[in-house]
Amino acid sequence: MTQRPFLMLAALVALAAPAWAHHSAAMFDFRNPQKAKGTVKMIEVINPHSHIMMTITDKKGTRDWTFEGHSASNFYRAGFNRGAVKPGDTITVTYAPMRDGSDGGYIVAFTTPKGGKVGFDPPG
Numbered sequence: 001m002t003q004r005p006f007l008m009l010a011a012l013v014a015l016a017a018p019a020w021a022h023h024s025a026a027m028f029d030f031r032n033p034q035k036a037k038g039t040v041k042m043i044e045v046i047n048p049h050s051h052i053m054m055t056i057t058d059k060k061g062t063r064d065w066t067f068e069g070h071s072a073s074n075f076y077r078a079g080f081n082r083g084a085v086k087p088g089d090t091i092t093v094t095y096a097p098m099r100d101g102s103d104g105g106y107i108v109a110f111t112t113p114k115g116g117k118v119g120f121d122p123p124g
Helices: 003-021 072-077
Strands: 034-044 050-058 061-069 090-097 105-111 117-119
Touching (some): 050 090
Antiparallel strands (some): 034 050, 090 105, 105 117
C-alpha cells in the first residue's frame, strides 16, 4: 500500500509534462499585424516552430530580427515550397509584433522573392 501514493504522483507528473513543455503565444500581439521588409539571413522551416532571421533597416537603424512561425506542415499547407526563400533573398513579412515592443514577432504571412504568398490572413 505504500507504493500507491508514489504511483499516483508519478502518473500525475507524466500527464502534466506535455503542458509544461508548451509555451504561450501571449507575448505576440495578433490584433496589430505589422509588415517588415528585409534580407533573409536564415530560414528554418521545421517542427515544432519555424524561424526566419532577417536583417531589417528602419528608423532605429539596421539590425537582425528573429521571427517565429508555424510548424513545417502548416507552412507547406500555406503555400511554402522548399527553396522558395533562401539566405540573401529580400522578402516582406506580415507578423504579430512582440507586446513588449522588442524586435521580431510571430510570422502570419510573407511574400517570396518571386511574389508568391505564404501564410495566413491576419485576424480582423
